[in-house]
Amino acid sequence: MLTPPAAVHALLFAASGPLTKEHLGELLNLDQKELALVLNATAALLKGSGETLIETADEVELRTSFEAAPIVKKLRESELSRDVGKASMETLAVIAYSTPTSKVGAPTGSVGDGATRGEVDWVRGVNSSASLRTLLMRGLIEGREDPTDKRRIRYTLTTEALAHLGITSVKDLPRAEELHAGAAAIIEHEKADAATFPDPE
Numbered sequence: 001m002l003t004p005p006a007a008v009h010a011l012l013f014a015a016s017g018p019l020t021k022e023h024l025g026e027l028l029n030l031d032q033k034e035l036a037l038v039l040n041a042t043a044a045l046l047k048g049s050g051e052t053l054i055e056t057a058d059e060v061e062l063r064t065s066f067e068a069a070p071i072v073k074k075l076r077e078s079e080l081s082r083d084v085g086k087a088s089m090e091t092l093a094v095i096a097y098s099t100p101t102s103k104v105g106a107p108t109g110s111v112g113d114g115a116t117r118g119e120v121d122w123v124r125g126v127n128s129s130a131s132l133r134t135l136l137m138r139g140l141i142e143g144r145e146d147p148t149d150k151r152r153i154r155y156t157l158t159t160e161a162l163a164h165l166g167i168t169s170v171k172d173l174p175r176a177e178e179l180h181a182g183a184a185a186i187i188e189h190e191k192a193d194a195a196t197f198p199d200p201e
Contacts, residue, residue, distance in 0.1 A: 004028060005042040012053075012062035020059050084134055087124075091131035094123045095141055095155050096165070096173060114156035116146060135161075 002010065007028055012019060025035045039060060043053045052065040064072050084092070098115040120128045132155065135141040140161040143153040157170065167173065 004030070004038040005045045008038055008042045008060075009045070009051075009062070012060065015062075018054075018059040018061040022058075024060060084138060084140070085131075087126075087128070088131040088134045090124055091120055091128045092135055092140060092157075092161065092165075094120045095135075096157055096161070096170060114141075114154045116152045116154050118152070120155070 008024065011024065011027060021032060021035060024030075025032055028035070028038070030038060039053060039055065046052055046065075050065055050068040051062055054061045054063050095115050098119070115123075117128060117132060120132070132141070132143075135155075136143065138160075139158055141155045142158050143155045146152040146154040162169065165173075
């Protein structure tokens, strides 16, 4: 059976992002005073492991430690030196055909501005988290809060992506008008399913 600090570590690792202290307490059946003690113990447990806890007044996140920064930098540089790969190009294509021609590099402001991870997953039929991470690291996409559902991130192309694709506008994509319409129809279908069976990211 996991100790409370080990359970905190497992939950934060699985979350791949910040968790609120309130939610963490609920998951572990701890009040906030008990959670504070467990977080201190978790931080001590992680010393020398290459990982550390980042804690704000309301949230906790698992990150690589300052001491690990040099080797993590090498990893990122090696990732950036490689070709983005087929999966990432598929993901980029879904986002590209979901990005209105007037919205490249502009703030997300309405439904249909790019695609959420769930929408990309629905089109590709597989989990796209790794591909989205690669594209974000390369600066080919950017993520902003979905104005219609603040639990989700909506991804759009950047101007760097256009340069990577060798085009000057989303309108220059092959069969742009036809496939933009197709992407919009698929995304609306996914939204209808999400409304019936919510699955927050």
